[in-house]
Amino acid sequence: MTLFSVFGIIIALIIVVAIFVVFWGISVYNRLVSAREFVRNSMGNIAAQVESRWDAVKSLIDAAKSYASHEAETLTEMTAMRANVDRTSDPSTVEKDDALFQQAMNRINVVAENYPDLKADRVYSQAMQGVDRYENNVRQARMVYNDTVTKFNREIQQFPSSIVAGMFGFSQEEYFQSTDSKSDMPQW
Numbered sequence: 001m002t003l004f005s006v007f008g009i010i011i012a013l014i015i016v017v018a019i020f021v022v023f024w025g026i027s028v029y030n031r032l033v034s035a036r037e038f039v040r041n042s043m044g045n046i047a048a049q050v051e052s053r054w055d056a057v058k059s060l061i062d063a064a065k066s067y068a069s070h071e072a073e074t075l076t077e078m079t080a081m082r083a084n085v086d087r088t089s090d091p092s093t094v095e096k097d098d099a100l101f102q103q104a105m106n107r108i109n110v111v112a113e114n115y116p117d118l119k120a121d122r123v124y125s126q127a128m129q130g131v132d133r134y135e136n137n138v139r140q141a142r143m144v145y146n147d148t149v150t151k152f153n154r155e156i157q158q159f160p161s162s163i164v165a166g167m168f169g170f171s172q173e174e175y176f177q178s179t180d181s182k183s184d185m186p187q188w
Contacts, residue, residue: 028164035152039173042145043094044087049137050097054079056130057101060108063124067115071107078104091176094142105131142176149173 057079065072083089083097112119119125153172156165164170 025164028161029168032152032155032161032165032168032170035148035155036170036173038148039145039152040087042141042148043085043089046094046138046141046145047085047087047089049134049141050085050094050101053101053131053134053138054082056127056134057104057108059127059130060124063121063127064108064111064115064118067118068111071111075104075107075111078107091145091174094176146175149175 057075061072061075061079064075078100082100083093085094085097112124155161156170156172
C-alpha cells in the first residue's frame with residue numbers, strides 16, 4: 001500500500017464520519033422541532049378549552065342579565081379583561097386567566113345565591129354544565145401538556161441530543177404546577 005492510498009482511505013473515513021454526524025444532527029434537530037411543536041399543540045388545546053369555558057361563562061352572564069343587569073355588566077367587563085391564551089402562551093398566562101375565571105365564577109355564584117330563580121333557569125343550568133365540562137377538559141389538557149413538556153425537556157437534556165439542543169437554542173419548557181385549588185373539582 002502506498003502512502004497515497006492510506007491517505008485516501010483516511011480522508012474517505014473522515015468524510016463518511018462527517019456525513020454521519022451531519023445526518024445525525026439533522027435527525028436530532030428535526031426530533032427536537034417535532035417535540036417542541038407537540039408542546040405548542042398541547043398549549044393550543046388548552047387555549048381552545050379555555051376559550052370554550054369562557055363562552056360557557058358568557059352564557060351564564062346572559063342568563064344572569066334578566067335577573068341582575070348590573071352584575072352582568074361587571075361580569076362582562078371581567079371577561080373582557082381575560083388573558084388571551086394561545087398556542088404560544090406559557091403556563092403563567094394560563095394561571096392568570098384561571099384566576100380571573102375563578103373570580104368570575106365566584107361572582108356568578110353570588111348572583112345565583114341572591115336570585116334563586118336564576119338557579120332554576122334552564123339556560124343557567126345548561127351553561128353551568130358546560131362550564132363544568134370545559135373545566136374538566138382544561139384539567140385534562142393541562143395534564144397532556146405537562147406530559148408533552150416532560151418528553152420535550154427530557155429530549156433536550158439527554159446526551160448527545162443536548163449538544164444539538166444547545167447549538168440551536170432549544171430550552172426547557174415550563175410546567176403547570178399543581179396547587180391545592182387545582183387538585184379538587186370546583187364547587188360551583
